[in-house]
Amino acid sequence: MFAEDHLVLRQSVCAFLQREKDLVVVGEAGDGEEAVRLARELNPDVIIMDISMPKLNGIEATRQIKAFQPLATILMLTAYDYDQYVSALLEAGAAGYLLKDVSASQLIDGIRAVHRGESVLHPVIARKVLERFKRSEGYVQEGALSLLTQREMDVLTKAAKGLSNKDIAQELFLSVHTVESHLQGIFNKFGVGSRIEAVIQALKKGWLTLDDLS
């Protein structure tokens, strides 16, 4: 689903998205409110959302969608890559963001990556932003294993370091598919729709520390 108030841009993006065989644009929204309504109705795999929209801005729309669809995967489009934007949209529950002037192919790659549960954030930015979510108290591992399996914890730790699914699979001697299904399991258990959200949750709970990120 694509939410963008600017018609020309929306049409041009939709046009090239439709060309990809594995992607189907199930809905188009012209403002924040419509995006929330359509997300509820269509329950799309991935929602691409512009931040600047009339009625309801992208960040607020994301927050509302995540409130009733925690597992929704939302990729934000933004004109600026300030830390403030990144952390605000991650906090709202976005899976990641892309600058608006990325090329069509970069956008398509991004959509595929978040769907696979991979990060679309640049590792340096990701680390900088994630620092904001760190738990102020010390390292707390108890409770983590009551929710996640050891294997899932391993995958999450690797994912937090910014490794791709393929790298994780190699390091843990697993197939890429297994890694993907582990990640999906973690997302379901945390009630999130993306890797970054899962890492944020783990950081907030204190199951991961910033040391784990490097």
Place this chain on the structure above:
Amino acid sequence: MDRTAVTAISRNPHFWVILALMAIFSVHHYAEQIWPWGSFGLVAYPVLYLIPVVYCGFIFGATAALVTAFTALLIMLPRAVFFSSNLPGALFEAGIVTLIGVLAGLMLRVREGKMTTGRDREIVAETLTLTKNKLRSQSRKVMSYEKKLAMVGSVCRQFVHSLNVEQVLHDAPRKVSDVMNVEVVLVFQLCEEAKELNLVGHEGVSGEFARGVDKLKVGEGLNGWVAQSGEPLLIRDASTDPRLTREVVSQEGIKSMLIVPMRCEEEVRGTLCIASREYREFVNDEVELLITVANEICMCSENARLYHEQARMMEQVRASERSYRELFESAHDAIWIHDLHGNIMAANEPAAKLIGFDPEEIPGGLLGYDSEKVPYKPDEYGLSPLPLNVKSFLSEESLSLAREMRDKLLQGHMAVQPYEQQIVRADGTMATVMLTTNLIARDGEPKAFQNIARDISKEKQMQENMRLYIQQITRAQEEESSRIARELHDSTAQELIALLHQVEGLLRDRAKLPLSEAKALWGVHEQVKGILQEVRYFSRDLRPSILDDLGLRAALEWLVEQLETEHKVECHLIVVGQERRLASEAEVMIFRIVQEAIRNIRKHSQASKSEVTVKFEREETTITVKDNGVGFQLLESVGDLTRAGKLGLAGMQERAQLLGGSLSIQSEPGRGTTIVVKAPV
């Protein structure tokens, strides 16, 4: 025998008869010596002398007879000694005659003793005559004194009535000349400052002389001596007196002079000089009389002087009062005077107009200025307190300000004047005035307050309008830039992105394109990207979308980060209280203020550290921007900020006011700057 007895005797005709007899007989006795060529047959008969001796004894008594007898002997002796041919005979004759005279006198004395009772009546009568004569002479004296006194009195009365110093001093010499019966009269007045005697009046002298003796130094000449010593001075012959310094005096032919000091209240104020061109003895009485007259003249002239002094002062007082009244009544500013309790005692027309009362309705005529009623005392003038009190046109708030001002004035403290005051007019509307209040004191006692008020309501209204106008402009400017920014961001930027995508689409099928064209197309792609970036920055500067998208905190964070990363000034953002989104307009205003503050830090402060604090409270947001830079000298007012070219600071102030809040700047050269914005949002 005393003088009066001698006088009495000299007035008795018998005395003269006896004297005549003695003279005749003496001539007769010396006839031969007086007329040696022939005595006309007259022969000296000493016996003849017995006639006056006995006559004298009968009239004046034995003692007188004895005196006469011895006188006769003394007259006869020279003839007997020097001229008589028969000295012993002559001496004998003279001795016999004297002896008989003495005997007759002794007989008479014995007879006197026997005839006491008989002569008593005569003696009493004689004494009575003497006393009567004495009384008569005394009364004549008294009459002459009275006459003189009456003249002096009339002189003085005239002086007293004239009350004109020049007239008094001018007329005095002639009167004195009449009273004292002298030719020359000079009146000198002492000038204390110059220590000089000025001739202020003269009689009987030439103008040349008058000029010649004018401006005598104290101590100089005769008048100068009198002025210095305060003693009267009698000169028998002035022409030879060594004390005279001015030649004109001797030229004028003045001989006898009497100079007395003119005294008032024990002080010498001048001299009065009378003089005669002939020798003249001035007796004691005359000296005393002249002193009296001199003092009288002095007192009259002093009275006249005091009277004129007072009149002049009164005139001055009246003139200053008149000019004050004119000022009071014709002033464009409202002026009113109220007592210590706020009761209006006087007010001018503009005051009536300002406060809005009808002067016709005020009993006792409040309008105008009457010094008699100021300060107003109801009991003194039999008037009831005027119905108008300042309370009737001052609100509670204004009253407390007025009280504050009153206390400051009464305690003699400095008060900032003029000050702004609100007045509630009779019709209920408000007026703003610039007020100056002065304390009116009488004899050091505070009595009333004078208020001068200028109605600045219009200016105030214009100022308010101007402020609203500036606010509107600021708001419109903000809206306009916001609109343009949105246009750029939402429309232009999106279209450019769409264009980028199209170019990309073309490039994706680059296999179909010749390489050179693909390259050119890629160049276009990059150019468009560059334009897009520029458009974004442009839009961001006009209105940072971060503010709309993420709110104040994120926008401030962004500003702070920019300062740190791009300008290397350490800066922290501290957020106190529960963060909340404010009204879009408020957020923009606060953002702009902080943006300007940070711009100042960057450009002017040379600070190495800074701090931005946002404090969210229930109904107020406080933002503090602090740095450790060089600071600056604060200015008096916002107007001065504009004049000094500190438009940034003026704009901050304006925006703070737009928020209905306040902006305070604390700065000092070398001590850094702290800017605090408090907004009720």
